[in-house]
Amino acid sequence: DAGVTQSPTHLIKTRGQHVTLRCSPISGHKSVSWYQQVLGQGPQFIFQYYEKEERGRGNFPDRFSARQFPNYSSELNVNALLLGDSALYLCASSLAGHGYTFGSGTRLTVV
């Protein structure tokens, strides 16, 4: 069975650019969450989506947005990239009551 898959695995962008990160959940999982992990810190909650609706949002600026598609895959968009947005972006999917399974993440470097 495929786990949570994220693409791309690595990405380099320039300040001010826009980026789209993609996530495919485990088959049957209807909830997708996004986390940002900066070097030396724990993952920090960005968004959670369930059945295509936003269920929760962390303390991130409006430059961060996300959506979930009818097949439950998800995109995370970040506009006007800053150097501080450089991080590992983790996607996790879950089946109600069974906890999260994380993907391997997308390593974003902003230069």
Place this chain on the structure above:
Amino acid sequence: DQQVKQNSPSLSVQEGRISILNCDYTNSMFDYFLWYKKYPAEGPTFLISISSIKDKNEDGRFTVFLNKSAKHLSLHIVPSQPGDSAVYFCAASAGGGSNYKLTFGKGTLLTVNP
């Protein structure tokens, strides 16, 4: 304001001995706690969890203890194995069980020496 704190950035133990990783929290609304293990270039992997109605949960070599009055939990690994070497994250959620928003600590790097 860090609501979940792992005050030891690193821990080194000998193979076969006990590893004890500690975690403190400040938010009284947290009612579900989890431990994740993370290897480089991989996402966090769920290890073990505990609800606030319990004070201990055991799964094989892994045991989590919760002291609600002290707002403290710990993960015990017995016996420790070299393959346990990884970063361990403590995480907590409030009101949503195991698949709601998680608040993570900064992690503790465990090194198990052969």
